[in-house]
Amino acid sequence: MYKKSTATGSDMSFRRRVFHWIRHNLCFFISGIFCIVWFLFRTGTKPSRIEYPCQQASIAGANLWFAIYLTPLISILRNGRDQINRLAGAGLILAVLITGGLYFFGTQSPEPFTEIDPEPFTEEEIQSSVTSDIFVLNGTTGDDGGLSQLLMLMEQKGTPFYEVRNGTGNTGLIAQDDVIIIKVNGQWSERGGTNTDLVKALVQAIVDHPDEFTGEIIIADNGQAQWGETGTGGNMDYTKNNAMDRSQSMTRVAGYFSGTYRVSTYLWDTITTKRVYEYAEGDMDDGYIVNETRNPRTGMLVSYPKFRTQYGTYVSFKHGIWNTDTRTYDSDRLKIINVPVLKRHIKYGVSGAVKNYMGVPSDKLTAKMGSRAHLTVDEGGMGTEIAETRFPAITFLDAIWINARRGPNTAYDTATQTNIVAAGTDPVALDFWAAQNILMPTARSLGYTDVSSIDPENTSQGKFGYWLRLSMRELRLSGFNTTIDKDAINVYFIEKDQ
16 A cells, blocks of 8 residues: 655645745846856956956846845745755756856857967067067157158158059058048047047048049947947047047048048947848948857957948958949958057056957957957957958057056046157057057156056066967967067157157
């Protein structure tokens, strides 16, 4: 004879309480689990990531979850008299944790990826058999004629700015019919963005091409539709700008020339959440191309803008100018002039030539696909982005007003005027030299004794010197000549004529 078991009143009450809890709290419970799983996954073995805004948000969500949901559930389990029910309740928690984790990673990650710390840098990687030239203009305020002197210095030393067709075999950087993207920092107002006087002088220099300029200029950036002055991303028409005339925005700069030349602006924030495909695939919409395969070393999901300009030109940042008649790309006609502002960065130490390329990918789309672009900077992600999209023809580093205190946002009263513009075709060498010779001395002059976070010689993991080397490694692996070897960097100076 089988013995029939019966449930006690207290057992039934316990079960009802558990099922009631599940029915009314599961959705919020899972949301809290996501916060915990994200925090553990993203922080990993790098506690410094706890400072990230997304980590702070996940901590807040996790704390709320513990306070509201876990404590009452534990109380329910503790009051249950049946040991089996306690185990079942504990199993329920474990099942929800596992399910939530699997759901999160399964829907967000296109493929497995494990961060592997790179091997230590060797002397061969640091040393270079090629040289990098840096050209430095002192005493300039931007649009004061100094840029013309800088271009003359470049030509004298073997890096001509203009490609001219005079039968001499000139191998200059900018041809008369090029389409040029001037990649600025448009995410921040006041001194946090690129100096608009400098951009105006640069546009003037381009349209003054000795072969008569017939090409097109686009002043562009992606503020990622987040952060920035208003928390909504970048802007080409700030009321407070980095210029002698503070009302002079990038939009106004373009307007000075647009009546005679094809000059415009494009804020990629407006397309940064729209995923599209290349023109060659039949997609003519503006938006972002996103590679679904992460770089195995940096974790970067490379992405880049594709857009139609105000004048009807179809531009792929990676492939070049699309010809709708021949259905082909002209890669050689598209040139990138990188114009960052030099400043201290709270997370990555230095924001300069290499970091400025964070305004090329889509942070939002890559985050949605499981590998947010901004979080790969300290893994060398910007090196991957530059190498797999388009290397800048030249970088003009805006150090007219710099932030040696705490950035990236820079109010007028926190900036220091140094009146320097440095140019070079190697963004890595430019960052290395500028951090060591402009940013660090300025920081010390302001009373900062600890400048290790902006020291390019500091190779501690996650620091500026470390990720700059990782970026350099990425570029070298793709065949680009970049260096941080001081013996291989030639620096030429010129003083602005008074």
